Amino acid sequence: MLFGEILDGAFQTIRRNPAAMLGSSFLGQCVALLLSATLIAGSLGLLTRLEQLDGNQAPSDAELSSILGPTLGLLAGMVSISLLTTVLLTILGGVMAVPASRSALNRKTGFKQVWVLVRHRLFALTGLSLLMLLVPLVPIVVLFVLAVAILTVTGPAGILIVFPIGLGAVAVIAWLYIRLLLAPAAVAIEELGVIESMRRSWSLTTGSWWRTFGIVLVAFLIVGVIGQVVQIPLTLAVGGIGSVVSPHGGLEQATGTAILLTVISMVVSALVGALGFAFQSAVSALVYLDLRMRRDGLDVELLRMMESGSDPDGVPGRGLPARRPAAGGWHPGSGTGFPAG
Numbered sequence: 001m002l003f004g005e006i007l008d009g010a011f012q013t014i015r016r017n018p019a020a021m022l023g024s025s026f027l028g029q030c031v032a033l034l035l036s037a038t039l040i041a042g043s044l045g046l047l048t049r050l051e052q053l054d055g056n057q058a059p060s061d062a063e064l065s066s067i068l069g070p071t072l073g074l075l076a077g078m079v080s081i082s083l084l085t086t087v088l089l090t091i092l093g094g095v096m097a098v099p100a101s102r103s104a105l106n107r108k109t110g111f112k113q114v115w116v117l118v119r120h121r122l123f124a125l126t127g128l129s130l131l132m133l134l135v136p137l138v139p140i141v142v143l144f145v146l147a148v149a150i151l152t153v154t155g156p157a158g159i160l161i162v163f164p165i166g167l168g169a170v171a172v173i174a175w176l177y178i179r180l181l182l183a184p185a186a187v188a189i190e191e192l193g194v195i196e197s198m199r200r201s202w203s204l205t206t207g208s209w210w211r212t213f214g215i216v217l218v219a220f221l222i223v224g225v226i227g228q229v230v231q232i233p234l235t236l237a238v239g240g241i242g243s244v245v246s247p248h249g250g251l252e253q254a255t256g257t258a259i260l261l262t263v264i265s266m267v268v269s270a271l272v273g274a275l276g277f278a279f280q281s282a283v284s285a286l287v288y289l290d291l292r293m294r295r296d297g298l299d300v301e302l303l304r305m306m307e308s309g310s311d312p313d314g315v316p317g318r319g320l321p322a323r324r325p326a327a328g329g330w331h332p333g334s335g336t337g338f339p340a341g
Contacts (some may be wrong), residue, residue, distance in 0.1 A: 001290045010282035013103040019111040020099040026274035027093045035081045090129035090233040094184030100285035127194045143169040187287040204291040223276035
């Protein structure tokens with residue numbers, strides 16, 4: 001598949017399978033929304049305690065103790081929610097690779113059907129998502145330890161050393177992310193284990209890192225631009241409505257209005273996020289299929305399945321062993337593209 005065919009195929013996948021793609025994505029967004037709402041409720045309690053402090057005098061030890069606990073709990077909640085959301089989205093990325101694979105043969109997939117096809121892979125996807133958390137955490141921890149050591153020895157001048165090391169850590173995270181990007185799809189489609197799927201993704205992206213990075217970057221920019229186009233007017237509207245509805249209604253009315261508008265804003269954000277995540281997941285799945293076409297000759301198998309109509313309720317690409325390239329390397333012809341219609 002060509003670059004444009006992958007992007008167009010991602011939109012076609014969502015259009016053909018709205019329940020499976022958008023439904024699964026929105027389910028994940030709703031879980032993240034509930035977790036965020038819980039965190040916001042906790043932050044409101046902390047703000048109430050801060051308002052009770054007398055601003056004209058220093059807080060006592062008892063007052064500081066009463067604030068320190070909720071503050072640390074709030075920070076721990078933020079980290080936990082971020083990690084849980086990452087785990088959930090990694091699992092959903094593997095789940096939504098199934099309808100993307102079926103859509104390559106013009107086969108539609110319903111919401112219930114996709115979960116039936118992937119339910120026996122959920123445990124492996126969960127294990128993979130937990131292991132994938134180490135991809136950003138390990139470089140960040142190493143950077144933090146090095147930064148503390150350098151700044152302790154050299155003082156403020158050590159920033160000149162820490163900054164380029166930080167850029168290097170970002171580059172390492174991006175490199176590892178692309179190398180392991182296809183592991184969830186390998187778990188769901190090829191039914192590989194956690195370690196085997198990571199090796200599979202590493203093998204598929206070998207020699208194709210920059211191409212994969214470019215496709216993923218363009219998809220990320222598309223989703224980001226669409227999100228900003230929706231979010232900026234929504235944020236301005238929320239502020240304007242709040243000032244019009246309760247300009248002099250007191251603190252309680254203003255708080256109630258702000259909470260209602262925040263909930264509406266979060267719901268709209270969840271809808272936009274669901275669409276964006278579905279698109280990005282479809283792009284990743286099609287990149288996975290494209291690399292398997294180039295390295296394993298998967299396009300030949302897909303054409304055979306399309307012509308014969310075999311296994312209409314299965315997952316294309318499942319149960320097909322990886323092939324080694326022939327002598328001199330695999331030289332595919334033009335891409336088969338993505339089915340139109």
